[in-house]
Amino acid sequence: MLDERKAEVLRVLVEEYISSGEPVSSRAILECSKLDVSPATIRNDLSALDREGLAIQPHTSAGRVPTSRGYRYYVDHLTPKRLRAATRERIQGFFSTVHQELGRLLKSTSELVADISQYPAIVTGPGMAGEHVHGVSLVPLGGHAVLMVLVSDAGRVGKEVLTLEHLVEVAVVEEAERVLGGMLHGRLLAGAVGLRDEVPSDLSTAIREVVEAGIDMVGLSEDAARDVYVGGTSQMAALWEDLSTVHRVLGMLEREALVMGIMSSAPPGTVIQIGDELPMDESVDLAMISTPYQVGGVAAGRIGVLGPMRMDYSRTISIVEEVSDNLADSLGS
Template sequence: MSINDRKLEVLRAIVEDYVSTQEPVGSKALVDRHRLGVSAATIRNDMAALEDDGYIHQPHTSAGRVPTTKGYRLFVDRLSTIKPLTAAERRAVHRFLDEAVDLNDVVYRTVRLLAQLTRQVAVVQFPSLSRSSVRHIELVQISDSRVMLVMITDTGRVEQRVLDMPTELSADDVLRIRTLINDKLVGVRLTETSPLITALPSECPPELTSVMTVLAGVMLETLVERGEERIALAGTANLTRHSVDFAGSLRPILEALEEEVVLLKLLGEIDSGTTLHIGIGEENDIAGLAGTSVVSTGYGPLGSIVGGLGVVGPTRMDYPGTIAAVRTVARYVSKILAQS
């Protein structure tokens, strides 16, 4: 083992002990708890070198050492193993999410599950309309001049409206309109539907132009102009478990987590479900969250990304366990969406 590898082992031991004990770690504790294969004197020398390089620091005189943001970053970047979920935890994930009845239920179950598994604050973004495609447009005739327009995206999001038509419609009229709309829009990204929807009234039979104009207006409003992003949050009470990790008050963190724009920024610009984003301490440039760590990833059906999910907790976080939980849950949510 080279000196650099040995120092990494010492740093890894310090991080693991500090996460589990909440106490600064000394050389004697490392000798007693870990098989590092060197003397206490050598470990002290390595700790001094790690401190000089900014990976650990001494919180007060005569204390052991604790990791810095730089130390946590090196630990995370050099993780060789991720702590897998237990068989019981995996079964719980499957059972809990399999019982979801619709997309909203999937999201709310996911955020609660992540908070329970990690004992951190969990954040889940609802599937973004801007990342979704049209799966199907259904037109259901309620009466001669009233229809229900149902729009379903590939992420399982459903929007429906009951509309009064400017003229009476036959069953054949409804079928023709539904076929024309689906021929134009199915499989198209919502962000690309606007010109297609706008053109629909001019592309249908003249006797249906007034009806199609009403339908096109509602589809533009619902599918294109509604750009809001929704976020689900759970586990804020878990912050009190770690109050010792946050200097001063929890108020700045709680205030930051109340802002939806902050939560969206926390999840980052996620463009791949295989990419994990880990922001540690001062790496998070959001006011109030410099003392936290964020572990997040994307999710979506069949390799596409329609939203993000993750957790927020103290820098003194069980990174291997948290990473495993975030990855596992994201993978299973993606699978559910692919089957919906």
């Protein structure tokens, strides 16, 4: 935990670096802060931040830049900015006038967030958790594999492959399909994963294995049916000077399952992930801010923004939270 003065030095360092993209000198920190101390005191504080791993000096004659740990300390003690009235009115106006089917609305929302924040934006769809099971089909794929097809009452389809311990016989699959269909039909998908205790006790071992594997896969089908909408990728070249970083981030966005995994595994509330906190194959200059949106009082998906670690966290947090509230109101109306 930093003392009050060092925390202020770090705050100014981060915000000046976010603004300029250039290493920040002790003189600049002294001029931009409200600290009534000498330049030597600022230099000593910067040296202390170096030792704490919160800042680094790229070159001997250069100023400092924050590390990923420095950004983490900064955001953990951050109070988000209040958006300008014009920005709030633009967001409210968008949702009060737009009338589109869900997929197009979420795609438009990702483009709105990207345009306002000036960072690439991601919106995930609500999945099937709030829908009921209409039908279940099991298709033997040969060997130990069975394809489970789940259809919701909204007409959406989830598909998962069950990998079983024993070789699969057609008669076993047919009976397992009958049992699963009876257990799952009309059930809310979000509550179906707790049905293992209701599997009939008189089933053969082979049939029980298929039925229980199908129940376990219901939760995966909820997420598998989620769509991912990305907006603002054309802005990426302006955000990162290193083109290899642009290519790595684009590669991540093309791996829909990875993006969905990051978004769906985030804890409730607004989450900020910085640098190595993101599950990338290698270290990359990347941060993500995401927050959930609700439908009927239940978290349905997430709105996220990607950017370099020197992104404007305060404003971006306020943007995703304002859009989340307005999207929830639009979907709930």
